[in-house]
Amino acid sequence: MSILSGKKVLLGITGGIAAYKSAYLVRLLIKAGASVKVVMTENAKDFVTPLTLSTLSKNKVYTSFTDEEENEVWNNHVDLGLWADIFVIAPATANTLSKMASGTSDNFLLATYLSAKCPVYFAPAMDLDMYQHPSTKKSFKTLQSFGNIIIPAGHGELASGLIGQGRMAEPEEIIAFIEKDIVSKLPLKGKKVLITAGPTYEAIDPVRFIGNHSSGKMGYALATTAVNLGAEVFLISGPTHLDIQHSHIKLVRITSAEEMYNAVHQVYNQVDIAILSAAVADYKPATVASQKIKKKTAVMQIDLAPTKDILASLGEIKETQFLVGFALETNNELENAKNKLSSKNLDAIVLNSLNDKGAGFGKPTNKVTFIDKNLTEVAFFLKPKQEVATDIFNEILKRLDD
Structure with a gap:
């Protein structure tokens, strides 16, 4: 049984090519026994569909503050942020990370992030030069100072064709990282x-x-x-x-x-x-x-x-x-x-x-x-x-x- 069993996990998906991996990440979270809800940016929909994610998670997928097909029903980002035991943002693009660090709230995912009271994990995904840029490193440092937890990017071939650090951690690695981090902080670890x-x-x-x-x-x-x-x-x-x-x-x-x-x-x-x-x-x-x-x-x-x-x-x-x-x-x-x-x-x-x-x-x-x-x-x-x-x-x- 995974330490994630029974946990309420909110998965945030941003508009990077690595978003295609998010469907498998949802499956692994469900397999671990977690309840999963998904929040995604509009750009993320270019890489993976809400229908796929809602089918896998068996929950509604949130992309905006209102749903046109439901007569402009308002989606409550505060309730969603407070619902979660864990908030995982994967992939986390340089753009989203910069906004998180500065407190910008110009989409539903960012508003939900600012409302969350649970541990927040983010898995960066971007090209090599973007990953190494001083502004991105500043975002990493700022977010970690807020108590957020970075899931380090892997090394390998990137979308640009370059080889280096910037690949989002694989879904299995993300699950293992979160499990290990949670266990390391438990009061009876080693007892x-x-x-x-x-x-x-x-x-x-x-x-x-x-x-x-x-x-x-x-x-x-x-x-x-x-x-x-x-x-x-x-x-x-x-x-x-x-x-x-x-x-x-x-x-x-x-x-x-x-x-x-x-x-x-x-x-x-x-x-x-x-x-x-x-x-x-x-x-x-x-x-x-x-x-x-x-x-x-x-x-x-x-x-x-x-x-x-x-x-x-x-x-x-x-x-x-x-x-x-x-x-x-x-x-x-x-x-x-x-x-x-x-x-x-x-x-x-x-x-x-x-x-x-x-x-x-x-x-x-x-x-x-x-x-x-x-x-x-x-x-x-x-x-x-x-x-x-x-x-x-x-x-x-x-x-x-x-």
Whole structure:
């Protein structure tokens, strides 16, 4: 999965011969999982058609402030600029770059650029002498001083027949450059994160088990958030219908509390952050029947033995790891969570209560309170679990270097 997955990418196309490559660039962005909208100058239409780009992007292509065919409907450049997570201008001609640097706004693309609040990447495309001209170099320097990011032009044969620097980077190179740049700036780049998720099942016999209603959604949301922040993730998951595919997530599926204990301890010494959101069974049958237990009319009794306390065991051997636990409570919520925070040597605990409507097992939403080791409480409203995961990591990042 690309770091661009789920991103809203605005592609600006200006009037250079390299505009013919923009159709392939749109395809690669879509393949990476991005949502793509295209803004192009009038001159760009001489090299690639809006119909081609709208077909590939599955979105309207913007070329001017109004659309004659739609009864002069006004295109809102401000909304479009604010919509984007990333703005890529490729190709970026010398003319457009000069206007961007000076703040000139004489077409829809430039007006949108001036309204954008997201990172802006530009891929220059021009002839050798133009690329080397002092005014162009000044434009590069000015734009970079604004925080814009240049995707360097390549070296090769140019439209004039000259050979030198000025060729727009190839679409694959543009995608790779943006991905690498985004990852390099992520707060968890180079960090390893351990997350546990889902329930555990403790066997009674070959057919039956003791379990709980955990769906694993919270843990999987945490894993997605961690990897989007640049981390390498170890996800230890109990039985769940959920799946996750990412080159930086190692998914280990387990069934029992004992298996989770072993899997967690295999990687704990490698990680910087550990978040134990799994609903691990506190007890297991003292003995497991080798054959299916037949139903009887008499009352059946099963002796239970405690499972290993995974969270406490990690707290005992904690060195530099930031260790976070979860507390699902039904009464005396804050008191019980704070006791767990202290007794298990945690850096933070995430409290949620079954008394809160929309929170708890199997729900798409959750309502949590983040409590750190200094007993600082941060309470959040009911939110989708993916947003809850973001809130949790925001709180961890604030405290990570304390």
